[in-house]
Amino acid sequence: MNALGFEKHDHAHCMADGVASVAEACQAKGLQLTPVRRRVIEILLSEHRAMGAYEILDTLRAEGLGSQPPVAYRALDFLVKHGFAHKVERLNAFTACTYPGESHTPAFLICRECGAVVEAAAEPSKGDLGAAAEEAGFEIEQAVVEAEGLCPACRRKKAGGA
Amino acid sequence: MNALGFEKHDHAHCMADGVASVAEACQAKGLQLTPVRRRVIEILLSEHRAMGAYEILDTLRAEGLGSQPPVAYRALDFLVKHGFAHKVERLNAFTACTYPGESHTPAFLICRECGAVVEAAAEPSKGDLGAAAEEAGFEIEQAVVEAEGLCPACRRKKAGGA
DNA sequence: CTTGTATTTGGAATAATATAACATTACAAG
DNA sequence: CTTGTAATGTTATATTATTCCAAATACAAG
Numbered sequence A, B: 001m002n003a004l005g006f007e008k009h010d011h012a013h014c015m016a017d018g019v020a021s022v023a024e025a026c027q028a029k030g031l032q033l034t035p036v037r038r039r040v041i042e043i044l045l046s047e048h049r050a051m052g053a054y055e056i057l058d059t060l061r062a063e064g065l066g067s068q069p070p071v072a073y074r075a076l077d078f079l080v081k082h083g084f085a086h087k088v089e090r091l092n093a094f095t096a097c098t099y100p101g102e103s104h105t106p107a108f109l110i111c112r113e114c115g116a117v118v119e120a121a122a123e124p125s126k127g128d129l130g131a132a133a134e135e136a137g138f139e140i141e142q143a144v145v146e147a148e149g150l151c152p153a154c155r156r157k158k159a160g161g162a
Numbered sequence C: 001c002t003t004g005t006a007t008t009t010g011g012a013a014t015a016a017t018a019t020a021a022c023a024t025t026a027c028a029a030g
Numbered sequence D: 001c002t003t004g005t006a007a008t009g010t011t012a013t014a015t016t017a018t019t020c021c022a023a024a025t026a027c028a029a030g
Helices: A011-029 A035-045 A053-062 A069-081 A127-136 A152-161 B011-029 B035-045 B053-062 B069-081 B127-136 B152-161
Strands: A085-088 A093-096 A105-111 A117-122 A139-150 B085-088 B093-096 B105-111 B117-122 B139-150
Touching: A011 A035, A035 A053, A035 A069, A035 A085, A035 A093, A053 A069, A053 A093, A069 A085, A069 A093, A085 A105, A105 B127, A117 B127, A127 A139, A127 B105, A127 B117, A127 B127, A127 B139, A139 A152, A139 B127, B011 B035, B035 B053, B035 B069, B035 B085, B035 B093, B053 B069, B053 B093, B069 B085, B069 B093, B085 B105, B127 B139, B139 B152
Parallel strands: A105 A139, B105 B139
Antiparallel strands: A085 A093, A105 A117, A139 B139, B085 B093, B105 B117
């Protein structure tokens, strides 16, 4: 589980790779990565934070790729459905998947200060949630695991500024 | 961790107890359990499911306790803030706390078929999320843990009806 | 190439969820 | 009584999301 995403990295590279891997996956599965869909995943990859549907829509609108809410929501639904993006329930916002291709339950670390979102992989069947489900006879199909708090950089700022 | 809440229980009893324990806790902490607040926690306790703010507001309105959204949201904010209720992010809805008084991170089991919601206690600092946070140097302040799937009763129905 | 079918898109309207802002009331402390 | 704090009433608006219908496009089968 690699969740070191808060620290610096080669962003242009990770973004290009991200789009490429989504394109490959679409080709492999016979999915249509249409211009709007491609652009939305690009937008999401371009920032390590969760973006609202309307924020994405604003960008699409400025680029002439669509101006009505359904345009953004349809693209996001496609991306989420096929595992290329996730919805962060806590924020009613969306973020590119860090581990596309691998089936997983995303676990998010959300910085309340700077808004950065980092994804780790979780296994809800283990841990407290899985134990509770088993005890109750509940069958888990999907899980939401999200933590809000302070990322390393914002912790340092707090400590320094205080 | 008791998450057997999907099975039958003495509901009138659990509801009366719930209101009483909230009232006691308010008294102990010097919090005002005003009519609207009391009624909202009663409404939430009366059903083992998550209810939308506007659904609650409809009831309040019918009873002359307030008719505008802020009335419901303020009462819910109070209840959530003091741990008497929780918000289920996945559903944008609210539910009474099953373990009032004990400080905890709620973990929800949400039946997608019948809408029942059962709360278990989780310890996000352990498990995948805690491990990821530690590795990333992230400080968790709050966590959302929610699972969607089938409750025991709905699983039986599925199995029987198929 | 044409046809049939499914998918995708465009766009208007509206639903559902949530908050901002400000005036008013209640009540206890000084 | 005055002042401070908390709670309420109310209007308006912001934000997030979906429904619905029509038009365009993609793509495989013939």
